[in-house]
Structures are given as C-alpha cells and as structure tokens.
Amino acid sequence: MTYIPICNLEDIPVLGARRYRRADGKVIAIFRNAEDRVFALHDRCPHRGGPLSQGIVFGESVACPLHNWCITLNDGCAVAPDTGTVERFPVRVVAGQVELDPAAGIATELACAAE
Amino acid sequence: MQKMKLVVVGNGMAGMRTVEELLKLAPALYDITVFGAEPHPNYNRILLSPVLAGEQTIDDIVLNTRAWYDENGIRLRTGQAIVKIDRRAREVIAADGTRESYDRLLLATGSNPFILPLPGKDLQGVLTYRDIADTQAMIAAAATHKQAVVIGGGLLGLEAANGLKLRGMEVTVVHVMPWLMERQLDRTAAGLLQKSLEDKGLAFRLEAHSEALLGDDAGRAGHVRAVKLKSGEEIPAQLVVMAVGIRPNTALAESAGLHCNRGLVVNDTMQTYDPRIYAVGECVSHRGIAYGLVAPLFEQAKVCANHLAQFGIGRYTGSQISTKLKVTGVDLFSAGNFAGGTGCEDIVLSDPGAGVYKKLVLKDDKLIGAVMIGDTIDGAWYFKLIRDGSSVGALRDRLMFGEANLGDTGHQGQNRAAAMADSAEVCGCNGVCKGTIVKTIQDQGLFTLDEVRKHTKASSSCGSCTGLVEQILMATAGGDYSEAPKKKSMCGCTDRTHQEVRDAIRAQHLTSIPAVQAFLEWRTPNGCATCRPALNYYLLSTWPKEAIDDPQSRFINERSHANIQKDGTYSVVPRMWGGETNSGELRRIAHVVDKFKIPTVKVTGGQRLDLLGVKKEDLPAVWKELDMPSGHAYAKALRTVKTCVGSEWCRFGTQDSTRMGQELERALWRMYAPHKVKLAVSGCPRNCAESGIKDVGVIGVDSGWEIYVAGNGGIKTEVAQFFAKVKTHTEVLEYSGAFLQLYREEGWYLERTVHYVNRVGLDHCKARVVDDAANRKALWERLQFALDGEPDPWHEPDKARVDLKQFALVGA
Ligand code: SRM
Ligand SMILES: Cc1cc2nc3c(=O)[nH]c(=O)nc-3n(C[C@H](O)[C@H](O)[C@H](O)COP(=O)(O)OP(=O)(O)OC[C@H]3O[C@@H](n4cnc5c(N)ncnc54)[C@H](O)[C@@H]3O)c2cc1C
Ligand code: SF4
Ligand code: FES
Numbered sequence: 001m002t003y004i005p006i007c008n009l010e011d012i013p014v015l016g017a018r019r020y021r022r023a024d025g026k027v028i029a030i031f032r033n034a035e036d037r038v039f040a041l042h043d044r045c046p047h048r049g050g051p052l053s054q055g056i057v058f059g060e061s062v063a064c065p066l067h068n069w070c071i072t073l074n075d076g077c078a079v080a081p082d083t084g085t086v087e088r089f090p091v092r093v094v095a096g097q098v099e100l101d102p103a104a105g106i107a108t109e110l111a112c113a114a115e
Numbered sequence: 116m117q118k119m120k121l122v123v124v125g126n127g128m129a130g131m132r133t134v135e136e137l138l139k140l141a142p143a144l145y146d147i148t149v150f151g152a153e154p155h156p157n158y159n160r161i162l163l164s165p166v167l168a169g170e171q172t173i174d175d176i177v178l179n180t181r182a183w184y185d186e187n188g189i190r191l192r193t194g195q196a197i198v199k200i201d202r203r204a205r206e207v208i209a210a211d212g213t214r215e216s217y218d219r220l221l222l223a224t225g226s227n228p229f230i231l232p233l234p235g236k237d238l239q240g241v242l243t244y245r246d247i248a249d250t251q252a253m254i255a256a257a258a259t260h261k262q263a264v265v266i267g268g269g270l271l272g273l274e275a276a277n278g279l280k281l282r283g284m285e286v287t288v289v290h291v292m293p294w295l296m297e298r299q300l301d302r303t304a305a306g307l308l309q310k311s312l313e314d315k316g317l318a319f320r321l322e323a324h325s326e327a328l329l330g331d332d333a334g335r336a337g338h339v340r341a342v343k344l345k346s347g348e349e350i351p352a353q354l355v356v357m358a359v360g361i362r363p364n365t366a367l368a369e370s371a372g373l374h375c376n377r378g379l380v381v382n383d384t385m386q387t388y389d390p391r392i393y394a395v396g397e398c399v400s401h402r403g404i405a406y407g408l409v410a411p412l413f414e415q416a417k418v419c420a421n422h423l424a425q426f427g428i429g430r431y432t433g434s435q436i437s438t439k440l441k442v443t444g445v446d447l448f449s450a451g452n453f454a455g456g457t458g459c460e461d462i463v464l465s466d467p468g469a470g471v472y473k474k475l476v477l478k479d480d481k482l483i484g485a486v487m488i489g490d491t492i493d494g495a496w497y498f499k500l501i502r503d504g505s506s507v508g509a510l511r512d513r514l515m516f517g518e519a520n521l522g523d524t525g526h527q528g529q530n531r532a533a534a535m536a537d538s539a540e541v542c543g544c545n546g547v548c549k550g551t552i553v554k555t556i557q558d559q560g561l562f563t564l565d566e567v568r569k570h571t572k573a574s575s576s577c578g579s580c581t582g583l584v585e586q587i588l589m590a591t592a593g594g595d596y597s598e599a600p601k602k603k604s605m606c607g608c609t610d611r612t613h614q615e616v617r618d619a620i621r622a623q624h625l626t627s628i629p630a631v632q633a634f635l636e637w638r639t640p641n642g643c644a645t646c647r648p649a650l651n652y653y654l655l656s657t658w659p660k661e662a663i664d665d666p667q668s669r670f671i672n673e674r675s676h677a678n679i680q681k682d683g684t685y686s687v688v689p690r691m692w693g694g695e696t697n698s699g700e701l702r703r704i705a706h707v708v709d710k711f712k713i714p715t716v717k718v719t720g721g722q723r724l725d726l727l728g729v730k731k732e733d734l735p736a737v738w739k740e741l742d743m744p745s746g747h748a749y750a751k752a753l754r755t756v757k758t759c760v761g762s763e764w765c766r767f768g769t770q771d772s773t774r775m776g777q778e779l780e781r782a783l784w785r786m787y788a789p790h791k792v793k794l795a796v797s798g799c800p801r802n803c804a805e806s807g808i809k810d811v812g813v814i815g816v817d818s819g820w821e822i823y824v825a826g827n828g829g830i831k832t833e834v835a836q837f838f839a840k841v842k843t844h845t846e847v848l849e850y851s852g853a854f855l856q857l858y859r860e861e862g863w864y865l866e867r868t869v870h871y872v873n874r875v876g877l878d879h880c881k882a883r884v885v886d887d888a889a890n891r892k893a894l895w896e897r898l899q900f901a902l903d904g905e906p907d908p909w910h911e912p913d914k915a916r917v918d919l920k921q922f923a924l925v926g927a
Contacts, residue, residue: 006925013666016918059643
C-alpha cells in the first residue's frame with residue numbers, strides 16, 4: 001500500500017469531513033469522528049450521488065445532505081432499509097498526519113449484501 | 116459466554132412483536148424459546164375477519180413463518196400450552212411435561228373470549244371468535260348450515276356477522292344494549308351503521324336478552340337449533356357465535372402467584388411483580404387498563420424489548436386508541452371521548468340521506484373525541500389532533516370539513532386511499548405510488564407509519580401525504596396501526612420531546628450540545644442528523660451571545676452558507692432589500708456570473724436573483740466580488756421581505772410598502788428561527804406582495820397597517836390570520852418583531868409559524884404581543900439584543916465562525 005500524506009488531523013473538524021481530489025477527478029471524502037478515528041469514502045452517495053463529505057457526521061455514520069440516507073463510515077454500507085455501498089479507501093493517522101491510499105479502493109458489495 | 120435464556124409463553128401478536136423488537140436491539144443476547152398453544156406460527160389475528168369474509172386466506176395472514184424462527188435461531192414449540200411456572204426453579208412446564216428453564220420469562224397469553232353462562236352453551240355449533248380454529252369452524256358451518264345468530268353487537272360480533280353473511284348465511288345479531296357498538300359510537304352514528312348493515316342483509320334484535328340456546332335433541336348435548344330470547348322469541352340458528360367481550364388470560368400467571376387484577380399487573384417497564392418475568396399484550400393490566408387493540412400492544416412491545424435488551428430506556432405510559440370497523444363498504448371511525456360531558460362542546464354534521472354523520476368533541480379548545488360514519492377520510496388526521504393535544508381553536512371553523520379543506524396543494528381529490536389506483540402517486544416528493552406501498556406493507560409485514568416511511572420513503576419528506584399513507588396502512592394491514600404515542604420524542608436518540616428539551620435548556624441553563632445530551636441522558640454518543648441541528652438552534656435562541664454555534668451540527672446549507680444542489684454544486688442568492696436593486700448590483704452580478712462561469716441566473720419566487728451551479732471552491736470569492744449581503748436563502752432564518760411598489764408609484768398605493776419592507780428586512784435579517792421566515796408588505800388591500808400567505812404579512816390601509824401572521828404558501832397553503840392594526844412604521848416593526856421573537860423562543864425546530872400558532876393558539880400570541888404592551892417591548896428588545904452585532908457570514912466569516920477550510924480541497 002502506498003499511503004500519501006493528505007493533511008493534519010487538526011485540519012478536519014471533529015464530526016466533519018474534507019475532500020481530496022484524485023488526478024482522475026474522483027473525489028474522496030475523509031471523515032473524522034468524535035474519537036478522532038478517520039474514514040475515507042468515495043464522495044458519492046449510493047442513492048443519487050450526493051456528496052457525502054457535506055453531510056452531518058454522527059457516531060460512525062454520515063447522513064447524506066441530499067436525501068438523508070445514512071451511510072456507515074467503516075464499511076461504506078447504507079443503513080437498512082436502504083441498500084448500496086460506497087467504495088472505501090485505506091486511511092490512517094500517523095503522528096497527527098492523515099495518510100490516504102487513494103489508489104486502493106475497496107468495494108464492499110459482498111459484506112453488505114450478506115447483511 | 117453462555118447466552119441468557121428467554122422463554123416466551125404465547126406465540127401471538129404482542130409476544131412475537133416483542134421478540135422482533137428485541138432482535139433489532141440485541142440479536143445475540145438471548146437463547147429464545149417460544150411456546151404457543153395454537154398449532155400455527157404467529158399470524159395476524161386482526162385479519163381473521165377478512166379471512167372469514169373470504170377476502171384473504173390463512174396463508175396471507177401469517178406474520179412470521181417457521182423459516183423466520185429458524186433463521187433467527189428461535190426454538191418454536193407450537194401446539195404446546197404451558198401449564199405451570201415454577202418460579203423458584205425458574206422453569207416452565209408444558210402440558211406434555213416438557214420443562215424449559217429461563218433467565219427471563221415473557222408472558223403474552225392474550226385473552227379468552229367471554230362465554231355467557233346460558234343453558235345450552237356447550238351444544239355443538241356454539242362458537243366464539245378468537246383464532247384460526249374458530250374461523251375455520253365458522254367457514255365450515257357456513258358451508259353446511261343456513262342460519263346463524265351472533266350474540267354481541269360490538270366490533271367482533273359485527274365483523275363475524277358480516278363474514279357469515281358473505282358466506283351465504285342468514286344472520287341475526289342479538290345485542291343487549293339499545294344501540295350497536297355502544298362503547299365506540301353514539302346513538303346516531305350507531306343508527307346509521309345499523310342501516311347500512313341492514314342494507315347488506317343483516318338482521319338485528321336490540322335490547323334483546325338471550326335466555327337459552329336450544330338443542331335439536333331436547334336438552335341433551337346435541338346440535339344447536341335456536342336461540343331463545345327473554346321476550347319469548349326463538350330465532351332458528353344452526354350456528355351461534357358469542358362475541359360478548361374478552362377476559363385477560365391470566366390463569367397461568369395467577370397459578371404462579373403473580374399479582375393479577377383484571378389482567379396481569381405490570382409497571383411502566385412491563386415487568387410483573389417478579390422482576391424476571393415480563394408481560395405484554397391483552398393479558399396485561401397497565402395502570403388499571405387492559406387494552407384490546409394492537410397499536411397499544413405494540414408500544415408495550417417496544418418498551419419491553421428495550422428493557423429485555425438491557426438498555427433500560429423508555430417507559431410505557433398508556434395509549435390513546437381509535438377504532439375502525441373492517442366491514443368492506445362501511446366506513447366507521449371512532450377515537451377518544453366521543454360522548455362529551457360537562458365542559459365539552461360538540462360539532463356535528465349529519466346528512467342521513469347520504470349516510471354521513473360526523474361528531475367532533477372539543478374541550479378547552481382541544482379535540483378530545485371523534486366519531487364518524489360514512490365519511491372517514493379524516494379519521495387519521497383527527498386522531499393525530501387528539502393525540503397531539505394541540506389547540507385547534509384557529510381551525511375550529513374548518514375542522515369539520517377535514518384536512519383537505521385546509522388547502523392541500525397538489526394532493527386534492529386523492530384522499531380516498533382505498534379507491535386509488537395502484538399506479539397513482541401517493542408521495543410526490545419521493546415518487547412512491549400506492550401499489551409500491553401496499554406491496555411493501557404486505558411483503559415486509561409493516562405495521563406503523565414509521566416503518567412504511569423507512570421502507571418506502573413515502574411521507575418521509577414534506578409529510579403532506581402522511582394522512583394518505585396512514586389510510587393505506589389501515590386499509591392494507593387491516594386495523595388502525597398508527598402508533599399512538601402521547602408524546603413524540605425528538606428522535607431515536609432520546610425519549611424527550613422538543614418541549615422537554617427546550618424547558619431543560621432554559622431551566623438548567625445548559626449552553627452546549629454535550630451538556631444537554633449528558634443532562635437528558637441521550638442514548639447515542641453524539642446525537643444524530645435530526646437532533647443536533649435542533650439542539651444547536653435551541654441553545655442559540657435561548658442563550659444568545661452565550662451559547663456557541665456548532666457548525667458541524669448544522670445542515671450543510673447553513674454550514675457552507677449556500678444551498679446545495681443535486682449535482683453537489685451550490686447556489687448563491689444575495690440579499691436585495693425589499694426586492695429592490697440598482698445598476699451597480701446588477702453589474703457586479705453580471706461580472707461574477709462571467710468570471711466564475713456560473714451556468715444559470717434565475718429570478719426567484721422571493722423577488723431576487725439566484726446564481727445556480729457555483730463550485731464549492733469558488734464560494735468565498737463569489738461572495739466577496741458580489742459585495743452584497745447574504746440572502747440567507749440557505750438558512751432557517753429570515754429569508755425575504757417581499758414588497759410591492761406602493762404609494763411611491765402605484766396609483767392605488769396608500770402606504771410606502773417598499774420602504775416599510777426594507778425597514779423590516781434590515782431590522783430582521785440574520786435572524787435564525789425554528790424554520791425559515793418570510794414576510795411581505797403590500798401597499799393596499801389588492802395585496803400584490805401576497806401578504807396573506809406569509810409568516811408575517813403587512814397590508815397598508817388608509818389609516819395605517821394591518822398585520823397578519825402565520826400564513827404559509829408552501830406544502831399546504833394556509834391563509835394568514837389577522838393579528839393587529841397599527842398606525843406607524845415603528846409599531847409595525849415592534850409588533851412583527853415581538854411576534855417573531857415569541858416564535859423563536861417557543862417554536863419547535865422545523866415548525867413554521869403556522870404550525871407553531873396552531874399548537875399554542877392565536878390567542879396565546881395575541882395576549883403576549885398585542886394585549887400586553889410591556890411584554891411586547893420586552894420581546895422586541897430581546898430580539899434586538901440577539902441580533903445586535905450578528906455578523907454577515909459572507910463578509911465576516913471569522914466572526915460568524917464559518918469553517919473556511921471546508922471550501923478548499925486537501926492534499927492538492
Ligand atoms: C429558489 C426558490 C425557487 C425559485 O427559483 O423561485 C426556492 C427554492 C427552494 N425552495 Fe422554496 N424556493 C423559493 C421560494 C419559495 C416560496 C415563495 C416565496 O418565498 O414567496 C415558497 C412558498 C412560501 C412559503 O415558504 O410559505 C417556497 C416553499 C418552499 C418549501 C415549503 C415550505 C413550507 O413550510 O411549506 C420548501 C421546503 C422546506 O423549506 O422545508 C422549500 C425549499 C426550497 C429549497 C431550499 C429546497 C432545498 O431544500 O434545497 C430550494 C432551494 C433551491 C436553491 O438552491 O436555491 N421551498 N419556496 C425560491 C427562493 C426564494 C428566495 O429568493 O429566497
Ligand atoms: C377477529 C378479530 C378481529 C380483530 N380486529 C382488530 C382490529 O381491527 N384492530 C385491532 O387493533 N385489534 C383487533 N383485534 C384484536 C387483536 O387481534 C388483539 O388485540 C391481539 O391479537 C392481542 O395480541 P396478544 O399477543 O396479546 O394475544 P394473542 O394474539 O391472542 O396471542 C396470545 C397467544 O398466546 C397463546 N397462549 C395463551 N396461553 C398460552 C399458554 N399457557 N401456553 C402457550 N400459549 C398460550 C394463545 O393461544 C395465543 O396464540 C381483533 C381480534 C380478533 C379476534
Ligand atoms: S424549487 Fe421549490 S418547488 Fe421547485 S423543485 Fe425545488 S423545492 Fe420543489
Ligand atoms: S443522494 Fe444521498 S440520499 Fe439521495
């Protein structure tokens with residue numbers, strides 16, 4: 001895995017998000033929860049493509065700003081009864097730096113379908 | 116770790132509902148065993164009536180299939196009645212001697228039909244109406260015999276009679292009381308009901324006492340042949356159904372020494388006197404009441420499951436109930452106290468020719484009861500008003516004519532849920548049609564409005580179709596399933612209502628979201644997208660200059676100070692005071708549109724310009740170069756003050772409405788509120804600024820200004836109500852501002868002024884603003900204090916705590 005530094009943890013507000021744009025234009029949303037854990041998801045809601053980075057973050061979920069679907073941050077799955085998944089990306093905090101591997105997207109189709 | 120053992124006695128609607136709720140909360144906590152005396156998996160008892168009537172089959176009404184029990188690892192023992200509870204050994208013992216030990220026991224044994232102690236009650240052909248076996252026996256009897264008597268003219272009796280009639284029998288209903296369904300209907304309504312049932316071919320004997328059931332074999336245990344009344348009349352019948360009431364089935368509990376008093380006595384957490392033993396359903400007596408309808412039982416189930424799951428949250432405090440009769444073609448609805456009494460007023464509408472009768476009972480300006488027959492479209496709405504207990508004074512004149520009559524843009528003429536085509540759209544916001552809702556209710560076995568919302572999205576947005584969805588739910592699921600909470604909690608994170616939260620914030624002087632959540636024992640670590648914005652508003656409006664805004668608890672529009680669009684871009688609406696602009700502003704707008712390649716510029720319905728399709732990264736620069744104030748088109752705040760040209764130009768103008776509007780807008784902008792706030796000022800009663808549908812509408816007349824409040828032009832058009840007449844501009848500012856401050860302090864989050872005023876009553880607002888000059892001045896001062904020095908987020912982002920880093924991308 002090739003992690004690259006993105007920003008400082010402090011650059012992301014608690015219960016908030018920031019956006020990272022890949023060279024191919026794809027936007028990745030990086031979330032921070034109340035316990036300072038970070039999560040990275042493709043910035044596209046499985047419903048109609050709403051930008052998840054703009055939603056309200058609570059617990060380990062984000063509510064999409066367009067029609068309020070709720071997406072779980074650690075697995076990218078929509079919360080029942082809604083169904084769908086968002087691609088997620090490896091992300092970690094090292095010495096206060098947020099590091100992301102924007103190339104290693106993981107689709108979670110199977111894990112969620114089994115739910 | 117070994118799982119705890121939960122044993123459920125009673126495989127019926129309340130017991131299994133509790134298990135379902137429990138699995139949702141704590142799927143792995145218990146090892147569950149269910150005993151059911153009936154040989155069937157759990158089925159929808161309510162729908163026995165449509166089965167009897169031949170409208171559905173037994174297979175249609177199964178709620179939990181055997182496969183469902185297997186999938187959830189639940190051992191199901193059907194056809195096994197529990198005969199004894201050994202509380203010492205913590206074991207239950209079944210009729211065949213099987214023993215099962217428990218850590219927690221749930222009793223849900225339902226009730227038994229009451230059997231009149233008449234001679235001949237044990238004859239063949241004498242039945243009660245409670246379960247599948249009874250229903251099948253009735254269906255069989257109808258196939259071989261001609262005449263039936265139903266004893267009891269209540270809900271069950273009439274449904275039984277109707278079903279038997281549809282199966283080809285001649286049916287007579289014998290009832291002791293002077294009219295049918297006396298516990299749900301007044302005499303007039305019952306008379307209409309009786310007439311429509313007579314039209315369907317049923318016969319009635321009212322005030323008739325059954326004396327004996329006569330057998331075909333003169334006294335010996337043969338087959339029933341007739342019912343003999345005290346009057347001497349003998350009504351021939353080869354089938355007699357007794358439907359004279361139910362008794363909580365407490366025999367098992369009593370034999371185990373549990374305290375019973377017309378039901379197994381439980382507390383607000385659904386525990387019996389033995390804390391390891393819980394009970395729910397018809398067998399239970401809660402605060403002295405044993406319920407016989409499913410809606411309250413499901414509420415009990417929810418509370419019980421929460422405690423079994425060891426969350427320990429929620430108390431059951433009792434329910435309001437409503438009744439519908441499931442006889443196709445007969446519309447009947449009854450809820451609350453329909454009989455009235457001292458201090459009550461009745462509003463009655465009666466059209467016997469058309470078979471329509473409606474009676475509404477009011478007390479202290481609140482709706483407390485309703486009976487309807489022939490036209491029950493508004494049942495769900497009235498029931499909601501009864502449950503909410505809010506003031507209906509302002510609606511009084513129109514109450515009788517129903518919700519549709521209050522103006523219901525885009526939904527008129529679609530009220531008859533049953534008559535709607537499957538392809539007809541019910542929810543305009545989410546594009547959900549009736550067929551989808553019906554299918555989802557059936558496939559997923561849904562019971563409550565909330566569940567339908569979650570699964571179909573219908574009624575989950577603007578809510579204007581809620582009544583319709585409730586009706587479809589009733590029509591499809593069979594009963595009135597609308598959950599009946601007396602108080603509505605803010606969201607799933609808490610049981611507190613909006614009012615309780617507001618009160619606590621003021622009384623305890625709470626000034627931050629974590630403080631409120633800690634004090635009121637929120638059950639989630641940091642709330643959710645529903646409660647956080649509400650809490651943020653309550654804090655800011657209660658403790659201005661003291662509570663600190665939390666941008667992460669605001670919806671994106673208020674966090675980025677622009678409206679998010681479907682493609683993730685934003686729109687920018689600069690303020691144009693009173694809808695007036697000038698060449699300088701228009702030039703700057705044109706320049707910004709070109710420079711940032713903004714794709715669309717549109718004149719809004721609020722008399723200003725909307726720049727649509729702005730990239731998030733460009734927002735700060737766009738604001739700067741526009742050099743115009745924020746229009747707050749994105750906020751729960753003062754939006755626009757629409758004006759007409761007024762006396763400066765217009766040949767009819769009596770007052771300078773443009774200037775008045777601008778004064779109001781300058782005084783009130785940056786004012787956050789429970790919901791958005793819109794004003795209008797017209798220069799004469801021709802009302803070109805449409806003041807009649809605004810939160811505050813002002814109309815100039817020769818002698819001064821008329822002020823109207825609580826209008827709404829949105830989802831449901833509501834005409835504003837006359838508030839006060841004043842003379843000067845200063846007074847217009849003071850009265851309008853004081854009214855809005857009252858709304859800011861008392862309104863619930865996302866409650867527009869119309870809903871707020873409907874809840875508290877217009878008189879309440881008038882008493883505090885119009886009649887009480889000192890209070891009015893105090894309100895107006897508090898508003899000015901709150902607004903004083905408030906920053907414009909577009910131009911003083913630091914002061915407004917705008918998170919400026921959000922606009923840029925990271926890692927670039
Ligand atoms: C832009 C505009 C339509 C237009 O192109 O003319 C508009 C656009 C939206 N309206 Fe509106 N409304 C606009 C005038 C109105 C009006 C007319 C008026 O203000 O005179 C009404 C009826 C009057 C009223 O509010 O009583 C109106 C009733 C609504 C409602 C229903 C509110 C209600 O309580 O029933 C909503 C939904 C809501 O707020 O929850 C809504 C919601 C919306 C939202 C914010 C939907 C959303 O959540 O994204 C739209 C934002 C689009 C955007 O990004 O700009 N809009 N909306 C108008 C902006 C006026 C302005 O200058 O600020
Ligand atoms: C024909 C009919 C129409 C109705 N229509 C409506 C309506 O329109 N709207 C409405 O809200 N309500 C209606 N009801 C009432 C509703 O069905 C009941 O309120 C509801 O079923 C009660 O649920 P419960 O779990 O308490 O009892 P039940 O559903 O009766 O379940 C109790 C179960 O426990 C079993 N049991 C009892 N003792 C033991 C034991 N010792 N061991 C093992 N098992 C035992 C019983 O066999 C039964 O299966 C109707 C009822 C009937 C009969
Ligand atoms: S602008 Fe208003 S009416 Fe038009 S689509 Fe959006 S919310 Fe609906
Ligand atoms: S796009 Fe996310 S909820 Fe619709």
